[in-house]
Amino acid sequence: MSRIVIALGGNALGSTAAEQRACIDAATPSLVGLIAQGHEIIVSHGNGPQVGAISLAFEIASQHTDRVASMDLPECTAMSQGYIGYHLQQGIAKELRRVGMPWHVASVVTQVEVAADDPAFAHPTKPIGGFYDEAAARALMAGRPGLVMVEDSGRGWRTVVASPRPVDIVERDSILNLLDHEFIVVACGGGGIPVARDEAGELHGVPAVIDKDFASAKLAEVVGADVLFILTAVDRVAIGFGTPEQRDLERLDLAEAERYLDDGQFGAGSMAPKVQAAMEFVASGPGRTAVICSLENAPLAMSGQSGTVIHR
Numbered sequence: 001m002s003r004i005v006i007a008l009g010g011n012a013l014g015s016t017a018a019e020q021r022a023c024i025d026a027a028t029p030s031l032v033g034l035i036a037q038g039h040e041i042i043v044s045h046g047n048g049p050q051v052g053a054i055s056l057a058f059e060i061a062s063q064h065t066d067r068v069a070s071m072d073l074p075e076c077t078a079m080s081q082g083y084i085g086y087h088l089q090q091g092i093a094k095e096l097r098r099v100g101m102p103w104h105v106a107s108v109v110t111q112v113e114v115a116a117d118d119p120a121f122a123h124p125t126k127p128i129g130g131f132y133d134e135a136a137a138r139a140l141m142a143g144r145p146g147l148v149m150v151e152d153s154g155r156g157w158r159t160v161v162a163s164p165r166p167v168d169i170v171e172r173d174s175i176l177n178l179l180d181h182e183f184i185v186v187a188c189g190g191g192g193i194p195v196a197r198d199e200a201g202e203l204h205g206v207p208a209v210i211d212k213d214f215a216s217a218k219l220a221e222v223v224g225a226d227v228l229f230i231l232t233a234v235d236r237v238a239i240g241f242g243t244p245e246q247r248d249l250e251r252l253d254l255a256e257a258e259r260y261l262d263d264g265q266f267g268a269g270s271m272a273p274k275v276q277a278a279m280e281f282v283a284s285g286p287g288r289t290a291v292i293c294s295l296e297n298a299p300l301a302m303s304g305q306s307g308t309v310i311h312r
């Protein structure tokens, strides 16, 4: 039996509540399939599209009525953890009941500590929200000083925000306690609510969105996981991605991964952080592996028939 942290991509969860339910219903047989194979799972998830939509909704509403104020990013991530966790709890419990297994599932509203002086605060890199064409993105940037938008892996232009590295998971004891009591835990949603400590040791939300792959690597380290699964929209990590020379990789050791990263083979803000997070987890202790694969092929990847395995 392995302890597995599974990170679900925010882009793989769709844009509307109905789409999200459908995506989760499609994913739960794979997740529960891993439990049926005897593994213990902890689920984390992204929130890129969702946190962008929540933030935009408050911003637009605040421009039309003084009954609604704009909402800061940590609060938007907290809201995204709530509604994505709610759908995951329902979806996973429904599938567990269907296959006749115990169905204790709980989401933990998770704060993730970052360094207040992380240099990432000065260089926004994390894409959030919807995709725009270049002309629309440039018009939006011209109308809103401070807004930064960049092209995201050939899929369109998106807003980017600061994305500091996770340092610690504030609710680590609650998560470990629930695991000890055989709960399936959903934690570190959207990379966690980003918080930093002041001189007095008090935590405060900071304007950022933490990359959920780095947060999931930290979560995997904290819970002593054997495997970190990063589930996204593609079956395997590729080199020459999107070109006629594309080659999908079955295995990748740390040295090769480093070389390909330096070579710019992995999309910045999309595949590159996944590979880096996988490398950090693998390097954090002996016997640890990471797998990057598609949601639907997760059980196949567990038996080595799909996905890219990152190893020492």
Ligand SMILES: Nc1ncnc2c1ncn2[C@@H]1O[C@H](COP(=O)(O)OP(=O)(O)O)[C@@H](O)[C@H]1O
Residues within 6 Å of the ligand: 008, 009, 010, 011, 012, 046, 048, 153, 231, 232, 233, 234, 236, 237, 238, 239, 240, 241, 265, 266, 267, 269, 270, 271, 272
């Ligand atoms: N070298 C690469 N190999 C595979 N996919 C890549 C590569 N570079 C960029 N990508 C893109 O990265 C995407 C995964 O990143 P993203 O959509 O941000 O993840 P998430 O599923 O966490 O939301 C893939 O679906 C693919 O479009």
Ligand SMILES: NC(=O)OP(=O)(O)O
Residues within 6 Å of the ligand: 008, 009, 010, 011, 045, 046, 047, 048, 049, 127, 190, 191, 209, 210, 211, 212, 213
């Ligand atoms: N927070 C985060 O990394 O979300 P995505 O996986 O949706 O980009």
